[in-house]
Amino acid sequence: MKVTIDEVKCVAAGQCVAAAPDVFDQRDEDGIVFLLAQDPPDDEAENVRQAAAVCPAMAIVVEE
Known part of the structure; x- marks a missing residue:
């Protein structure tokens, strides 16, 4: 699995x-x-698949 944002x-x-x-984490600034x-x-x-599914901006790409 490879993840890109x-x-x-x-x-x-x-x-x-x-x-x-x-x-995943978020930048402080x-x-x-x-x-x-x-x-x-x-x-x-x-968990990664779930994160991609719930992203409101569809900014996460998961390659299996």
């Missing part, structure tokens, strides 16, 4: 961080998401 689309809602806090793990471990796969 489109920072331009991100609206800083924080849903991804709530769904997968070991994979503007709340834009950044990756803690571009290739997350297998045990985080479902």
Whole structure:
């Protein structure tokens, strides 16, 4: 699994961080998401899929 983020689309809602806090975090200055793990471990796969599904801006792309 590979995860990428489109920072331009991100609206800083924080849903991804709530769904997968070991994979996503937000910048302090503007709340834009950044990756803690571009290739997350297998045990985080479902959380990452959930994060992508709940992102209101559809800024998260998951490649299986």
